[in-house]
Amino acid sequence: MTINTLLVKEGCPQEQMACFRKMEKVIVAMQDPDMGMKMRNQRLLITVIPHAMTGHDIITWLIQKYCISEEEALHLGNLLVKYGYIYPLKEPRSLVLRRDESPYRFQTPYFWTSTQWPATELDYAIYLAKKNIRKQGELMEYEKERYSLLHKRINHTWDFVVMQAREQLRASKQRRKADRIVLECQEQAYWLINRPAIEACQRALGRNRVKSSNCLEGFLKHSEQYQNHDPIMQGCLPSNPWISDDAAHWTMNADVVPVPTRLRVERWSFSFMELLSDTMGRKEFMTYLEKEFSAENLCFWQACEEIRHGENSRISEKVNEIYKNFLAPGAARWVNIDSKTMYKTLEGIKRPHRFVMDDAQMHIYFLMKKDSYPRYLKSDLYKNMLAKAIVPQETKKSVFPFMRRQRHSSPSPAQAATQATEEDGRVKEAGQAGANA
Amino acid sequence: MTTIAMGEMEQLRKEADNLKDQITAARKAMQDTTLQEAAASINVVGRVQLKTRKTLRGHLAKIYAMHWSTDSKLCVSASQDGKLIVWDSITTNKVNAIPLKSSWVMTCAYAPSGNLVACGGLDNMCSIYNLKGKDGNVKVMRELAAHTGYLSCCRFLSDSEIITSSGDCTCVLWDIETGTQKTIFAGHQGDCMSLAVSPDFKFFISGACDFTAKLWDIREGTCRQTFGGHESDINAIGFFPNGNAVITGSDDASCKLYDLRADQELITYQDSSIMCGVTSLAPSLSGRLLLAGYDDFNVNIWDTLKAERVGVLAGHDNRVSCIGVSSDGMACCTGSWDSFLKIWN
Numbered sequence: 058m059t060i061n062t063l064l065v066k067e068g069c070p071q072e073q074m075a076c077f078r079k080m081e082k083v084i085v086a087m088q089d090p091d092m093g094m095k096m097r098n099q100r101l102l103i104t105v106i107p108h109a110m111t112g113h114d115i116i117t118w119l120i121q122k123y124c125i126s127e128e129e130a131l132h133l134g135n136l137l138v139k140y141g142y143i144y145p146l147k148e149p150r151s152l153v154l155r156r157d158e159s160p161y162r163f164q165t166p167y168f169w170t171s172t173q174w175p176a177t178e179l180d181y182a183i184y185l186a187k188k189n190i191r192k193q194g195e196l197m198e199y200e201k202e203r204y205s206l207l208h209k210r211i212n213h214t215w216d217f218v219v220m221q222a223r224e225q226l227r228a229s230k231q232r233r234k235a236d237r238i239v240l241e242c243q244e245q246a247y248w249l250i251n252r253p254a255i256e257a258c259q260r261a262l263g264r265n266r267v268k269s270s271n272c273l274e275g276f277l278k279h280s281e282q283y284q285n286h287d288p289i290m291q292g293c294l295p296s297n298p299w300i301s302d303d304a305a306h307w308t309m310n311a312d313v314v315p316v317p318t319r320l321r322v323e324r325w326s327f328s329f330m331e332l333l334s335d336t337m338g339r340k341e342f343m344t345y346l347e348k349e350f351s352a353e354n355l356c357f358w359q360a361c362e363e364i365r366h367g368e369n370s371r372i373s374e375k376v377n378e379i380y381k382n383f384l385a386p387g388a389a390r391w392v393n394i395d396s397k398t399m400y401k402t403l404e405g406i407k408r409p410h411r412f413v414m415d416d417a418q419m420h421i422y423f424l425m426k427k428d429s430y431p432r433y434l435k436s437d438l439y440k441n442m443l444a445k446a447i448v449p450q451e452t453k454k455s456v457f458p459f460m461r462r463q464r465h466s467s468p469s470p471a472q473a474a475t476q477a478t479e480e481d482g483r484v485k486e487a488g489q490a491g492a493n494a
Numbered sequence: 495m496t497t498i499a500m501g502e503m504e505q506l507r508k509e510a511d512n513l514k515d516q517i518t519a520a521r522k523a524m525q526d527t528t529l530q531e532a533a534a535s536i537n538v539v540g541r542v543q544l545k546t547r548k549t550l551r552g553h554l555a556k557i558y559a560m561h562w563s564t565d566s567k568l569c570v571s572a573s574q575d576g577k578l579i580v581w582d583s584i585t586t587n588k589v590n591a592i593p594l595k596s597s598w599v600m601t602c603a604y605a606p607s608g609n610l611v612a613c614g615g616l617d618n619m620c621s622i623y624n625l626k627g628k629d630g631n632v633k634v635m636r637e638l639a640a641h642t643g644y645l646s647c648c649r650f651l652s653d654s655e656i657i658t659s660s661g662d663c664t665c666v667l668w669d670i671e672t673g674t675q676k677t678i679f680a681g682h683q684g685d686c687m688s689l690a691v692s693p694d695f696k697f698f699i700s701g702a703c704d705f706t707a708k709l710w711d712i713r714e715g716t717c718r719q720t721f722g723g724h725e726s727d728i729n730a731i732g733f734f735p736n737g738n739a740v741i742t743g744s745d746d747a748s749c750k751l752y753d754l755r756a757d758q759e760l761i762t763y764q765d766s767s768i769m770c771g772v773t774s775l776a777p778s779l780s781g782r783l784l785l786a787g788y789d790d791f792n793v794n795i796w797d798t799l800k801a802e803r804v805g806v807l808a809g810h811d812n813r814v815s816c817i818g819v820s821s822d823g824m825a826c827c828t829g830s831w832d833s834f835l836k837i838w839n
Binding site for chain 1: 513516517520521523524525526527529531532533535536539542544547548566567584651652653654655669671672693694695713719720734735736738739753755756757758760778779780781782783798799819822823824825826837839
């Protein structure tokens with residue numbers, strides 16, 4: 058069983074709980090008054106912290122108790138620290154077990170991950186506010202970001218947050234310094250570990266969702282549109298090569314043919330991506346664009362694709378080519394990109410990587426999709442192609458006359474629906490699934 | 495603990511589910527229809543019967559994985575007899591029989607270009623083989639080693655990049671040329687069992703033993719969405735052909751369709767008579783049919799829009815471990831622990 062060391066919690070699934078229970082058994086054993094660890098007062102600068110132990114002690118105890126090697130003890134100890142059962146007093150942000158005299162302490166059970174107190178915004182806000190008040194500028198970058206984000210999100214309770222923070226700070230001032238340091242460290246350790254959960258929840262809440270009716274309709278439309286192209290649903294012409302052993306279908310639909318089939322040309326009208334993914338379709342579109350003097354757009358798009366899917370070692374070279382041909386001022390095939398994208402791309406080119414052309418490529422893609430593509434579908438070039446396209450005849454010949462060969466995947470579902478009710482009766486019995494309850 | 499801390503905890507408890515409730519509510523608000531209503535206008539697909547057209551014989555042990563080439567004629571299969579076989583599925587000839595260093599293979603993949611194949615398993619590595627080597631021999635091109643758990647699935651983005659999922663709970667994007675990890679996708683809390691790449695190659699989805707499926711942005715390296723709802727390990731995952739939905743198959747005997755834009759589960763494919771786990775799945779070209787392989791040696795065919803079972807492929811003598819529909823939608827290939835691959839349509 059493996060545990061991921063990056064905690065992105067959205068509630069503790071059962072497997073994790075089992076691991077935590079095991080860890081907690083170790084922790085409890087460590088704190089056993091007789092056989093557990095010898096704890097003593099540790100010095101942290103000038104303050105004396107009670108009930109603490111050194112990293113070295115922890116490792117020695119683990120080695121002795123479980124008869125394991127030092128490497129394994131170090132690994133186990135590190136896990137205990139990473140999951141918050143033990144926290145460091147020095148450098149609290151670094152959740153690592155050091156095998157030296159660095160002081161550590163056991164985390165109070167209230168803060169154990171397994172007790173599943175979900176870390177919520179309110180409490181995190183109070184914690185950050187306290188930190189901010191206690192020492193201005195002590196917040197780290199990500200904490201500052203979180204702080205302003207929370208300030209916006211729960212603005213209505215912000216007075217409460219500040220008040221709570223002040224109260225807690227005042228109460229803590231009345232504690233002994235040793236206790237105070239310990240509690241601060243406990244809290245800090247807790248938040249270091251539990252912080253990601255809030256982020257994920259916030260992201261999930263902020264997401265724009267589409268109505269399920271629209272989504273389901275989308276699937277219906279897609280299936281309908283592609284039904285004729287789905288050989289399992291509709292069979293295929295001239296014949297299914299798997300059944301008839303006649304490869305005519307594949308020959309007719311090869312990458313480059315003198316005349317494409319009708320189904321294929323129709324498919325180019327389903328979406329721009331369909332047109333571009335088909336070699337012939339792309340060629341035809343290029344011819345059309347050349348007539349319109351905007352072929353550089355497609356060439357640019359193709360060049361960008363080659364970067365995205367090509368070898369790493371050739372990226373710089375290809376990026377330079379693109380710059381020379383398409384982006385440089387006065388370039389032979391200059392593409393029309395908006396100034397913001399152009400600026401961003403030119404900046405990115407200074408350090409070329411696989412996705413450096415993404416924004417520019419997207420811009421040109423949408424330009425073609427909104428403008429050239431619809432006009433292409435209305436153009437004579439396309440209409441002629443559609444008219445010329447082959448509709449294959451179903452091959453009737455059968456090699457061995459006495460062997461009956463089925464032409465379609467037996468009976469193609471569309472036909473089956475119109476058959477006798479007897480058939481339907483059988484369908485209903487034989488495993489009609491309960492629909493989604 | 496001080497009294498102030500106790501008060502905080504109470505607050506935590508009260509506010510505890512606030513965020514989570516809001517998310518659930520937001521999702522529910524978008525459920526403005528049921529599947530029955532939305533699909534009322536269409537008829538259920540009639541009974542679908544596919545027949546075995548070819549049987550590919552040659553492996554000597556359980557077949558764990560298969561993957562079609564984009565030309566819809568060649569396919570590669572991996573078996574624990576320690577062989578990776580590239581088949582010409584029409585003639586049933588073996589184009590290549592590649593011996594593997596480690597016989598504990600669990601996955602295989604065909605590159606879109608047709609030049610490379612990959613496999614991996616309990617050796618924690620993904621081995622890339624070049625099929626179009628100069629002297630005609632198939633040799634190991636790269637061994638991608640960095641995972642600390644078994645390799646459960648791999649898929650090529652191109653001849654330069656491949657994505658792998660592993661029992662160490664992470665998925666990794668590799669640069670094949672240099673053999674290095676480009677991006678690590680961490681976040682799952684259980685073994686990653688399966689992955690699928692979106693039609694536009696910008697995203698991929700992974701299913702894991704933490705019962706969730708995650709959508710990852712390949713470029714950013716981040717998890718965009720997480721889908722829960724299954725009650726056991728997710729073994730198989732795939733995209734609906736338009737790229738807007740994810741279909742998962744799980745040990746809890748159900749398949750689920752999650753819509754990416756609605757950010758929730760829309761359809762469940764299950765039947766009280768099916769009590770064994772789903773091992774593999776593949777949608778037909780139009781997406782109307784879902785073919786799913788189960789532990790009970792069968793493949794069930796579902797009408798995706800009506801959530802009804804419309805066919806069964808029964809022909810294997812052991813668990814169906816892998817399934818794939820060719821890119822032209824023409825044929826479905828199943829691989830089984832009975833050591834045979836069958837082509838159906």
